[in-house]
Amino acid sequence: MSVDAVTVDGVEGARSGRHAAPEQVARRRRGGGREQRMVPDAEPVSYYGQPVLNRPTWKSRDIAGYFFVGGLAGASSIFGAAAQASGRPGTARVAKLGALGGVTLSAAALVHDLGRPSRFYNMLRVFKPTSPMSVGSWILSGFGPAAGVAALSDLTGRAPRIGAAATASAAVLGSAVATYTAVLVTDTAVPAWHDGHKLMPVVFGASAASSAAGLALVAAPSGESGPARQVAAVASLVEELSLEAMTRSMSDEVGHAYHEGRAGKLLRAAKACTAFGAVAAAVAGHRRPVGVAAGLALLTGSALTRFGVFHAGLASADDPQATTGPQRARLAT
Amino acid sequence: MTAVEPERMGFFTDTSVCIGCKACEVACKEWNHVPDDHQGLTGFSYDNTVGLGANTWRHVAFIEQQRPVDVDREGMRWLMASDVCKHCTHAACLDVCPTGSLFRTEFGTVVVQEDVCNGCGYCVPACPYGVIDKREDDGRVWKCTLCYDRLRDDLEPACAKACPTESIQFGPLEEMRERAGDRLRELQTAGIDGAQLYGDDPDDGVGGQGSIFLLLDEPEVYGLPPDPVVCTRDLPAMWGRAGLASVGLLAGAALAFMRRR
Numbered sequence: 001m002s003v004d005a006v007t008v009d010g011v012e013g014a015r016s017g018r019h020a021a022p023e024q025v026a027r028r029r030r031g032g033g034r035e036q037r038m039v040p041d042a043e044p045v046s047y048y049g050q051p052v053l054n055r056p057t058w059k060s061r062d063i064a065g066y067f068f069v070g071g072l073a074g075a076s077s078i079f080g081a082a083a084q085a086s087g088r089p090g091t092a093r094v095a096k097l098g099a100l101g102g103v104t105l106s107a108a109a110l111v112h113d114l115g116r117p118s119r120f121y122n123m124l125r126v127f128k129p130t131s132p133m134s135v136g137s138w139i140l141s142g143f144g145p146a147a148g149v150a151a152l153s154d155l156t157g158r159a160p161r162i163g164a165a166a167t168a169s170a171a172v173l174g175s176a177v178a179t180y181t182a183v184l185v186t187d188t189a190v191p192a193w194h195d196g197h198k199l200m201p202v203v204f205g206a207s208a209a210s211s212a213a214g215l216a217l218v219a220a221p222s223g224e225s226g227p228a229r230q231v232a233a234v235a236s237l238v239e240e241l242s243l244e245a246m247t248r249s250m251s252d253e254v255g256h257a258y259h260e261g262r263a264g265k266l267l268r269a270a271k272a273c274t275a276f277g278a279v280a281a282a283v284a285g286h287r288r289p290v291g292v293a294a295g296l297a298l299l300t301g302s303a304l305t306r307f308g309v310f311h312a313g314l315a316s317a318d319d320p321q322a323t324t325g326p327q328r329a330r331l332a333t
Numbered sequence: 334m335t336a337v338e339p340e341r342m343g344f345f346t347d348t349s350v351c352i353g354c355k356a357c358e359v360a361c362k363e364w365n366h367v368p369d370d371h372q373g374l375t376g377f378s379y380d381n382t383v384g385l386g387a388n389t390w391r392h393v394a395f396i397e398q399q400r401p402v403d404v405d406r407e408g409m410r411w412l413m414a415s416d417v418c419k420h421c422t423h424a425a426c427l428d429v430c431p432t433g434s435l436f437r438t439e440f441g442t443v444v445v446q447e448d449v450c451n452g453c454g455y456c457v458p459a460c461p462y463g464v465i466d467k468r469e470d471d472g473r474v475w476k477c478t479l480c481y482d483r484l485r486d487d488l489e490p491a492c493a494k495a496c497p498t499e500s501i502q503f504g505p506l507e508e509m510r511e512r513a514g515d516r517l518r519e520l521q522t523a524g525i526d527g528a529q530l531y532g533d534d535p536d537d538g539v540g541g542q543g544s545i546f547l548l549l550d551e552p553e554v555y556g557l558p559p560d561p562v563v564c565t566r567d568l569p570a571m572w573g574r575a576g577l578a579s580v581g582l583l584a585g586a587a588l589a590f591m592r593r594r
């Protein structure tokens with residue numbers, strides 16, 4: 001090979017692979033000349049294609065699963081309070097039991113994911129506003145008992161005043177439970193999560209509301225289903241639109257994680273389920289079978305959305321270009 | 334005797350004199366009882382350990398580059414660099430740790446308290462450099478302590494002690510910055526293009542690193558992020574957005590349920 005073959009843009013004519021040795025890897029393009037380039041655009045610079053970040057160690061069943069059941073619990077507790085206040089006892093009971101079930105599963109998933117489950121109590125050793133996980137632990141430790149008392153009081157009919165106070169507290173804390181998980185994932189260096197920090201709380205909040213509406217449609221009396229159907233329609237629309245806007249706001253290097261691979265599949269399935277659920281909820285009226293089908297689709301769609309977002313993050317953590325590309329672009333401006 | 338607040342201590346890793354001997358990796362493992370890691374061949378030049386992690390606290394990167402050395406000749410250049418925890422001024426791992434296990438020492442370094450860590454793993458995706466990681470069989474996270482135990486006995490870290498070429502230097506961070514600046518000027522005067530400092534700017538996205546580097550090419554070539562930012566910089570905005578979303582949830586549900594049936 002003659003010296004002429006080696007240019008500032010790499011080895012002329014060489015098409016470097018994804019895991020190319022660095023000598024084949026071109027320097028990034030400087031300036032935006034309009035002239036025809038004589039060499040093909042080379043693969044971007046990385047260290048043997050290795051990720052810059054360490055991959056999140058969270059297990060998807062535990063943590064993406066928690067985002068779903070925690071969101072369901074939080075939004076259901078809001079449903080419980082609103083249904084009770086508006087005289088819909090059947091929906092209130094289903095929502096309160098759903099909240100209790102959801103928060104119980106959440107606690108189990110969170111403890112299970114710890115590397116040292118026996119040290120779960122260290123979560124309440126300090127309160128740190130800089131750590132969304134610390135804030136979330138404190139919120140959950142207030143929310144769990146409140147949801148429990150609200151559900152038990154509803155079931156037994158005992159201590160109605162305490163039950164009402166617990167229902168109201170669970171609703172307020174539940175709104176935090178449903179959205180803080182978005183801060184938890186976006187407060188990381190994972191590009192596909194962090195770069196979505198403006199809209200992720202909307203995606204997660206809407207997804208939680210959609211799942212709570214789904215649960216109400218499945219299990220609450222169909223005669224009370226009007227509000228659940230309305231929430232289903234609006235929340236599903238907001239969930240899909242905000243997710244779309246979030247991924248569009250990202251650079252291509254980062255955003256593609258939401259469209260490709262496992263995350264892409266999960267999110268396309270989520271969209272189909274959510275759309276079906278929203279339409280079915282809108283036309284269900286008081287017909288129970290249609291309502292149940294709508295509710296199941298909404299619950300599935302919400303869960304798939306969380307798993308999709310989770311896997312998009314894993315894919316982008318594995319991709320060195322998702323980390324370095326936007327940073328290099330920032331330095332160039 | 335009155336207690337004197339020690340200066341902030343740090344590393345200056347001058348990769349221009351690294352010979353890739355990996356004495357730093359070995360000394361670190363020996364002193365800190367770090368378990369073995371990948372033992373095979375990677376095919377990435379002489380790199381066996383690939384990157385920093387729970388069981389690799391010093392990692393020597395090897396990069397082979399072909400480049401013209403003369404008008405009619407091409408040559409080969411071998412870049413070697415010993416990577417380590419950056420001990421950031423604004424450390425994301427420390428910020429997001431929910432148990433207070435990660436803390437800042439009197440030397441300005443960032444250390445995990447292994448008797449407190451419950452293995453939640455939040456620090457792993459928070460680190461913009463991919464330094465800290467979970468040890469799977471142990472369940473807790475581990476990383477460079479900048480030999481906290483040795484520092485308390487007025488000793489230098491094991492890696493710096495073992496480095497035969499003084500590629501790894503240790504001392505008060507201010508002094509490290511000065512030495513790094515002097516060395517960069519020396520190389521620039523000698524006509525070494527591409528030489529640059531990494532992590533020495535206190536105004537960068539992590540408030541400056543406690544381990545600074547002199548590199549001979551762009552950071553990406555070594556697997557380092559060119560402009561890392563601590564994720565918690567955006568945290569107030571995130572909490573604000575989440576608060577709005579919470580209020581939206583409550584208001585939306587109230588609207589749906591309170592309307593006439």
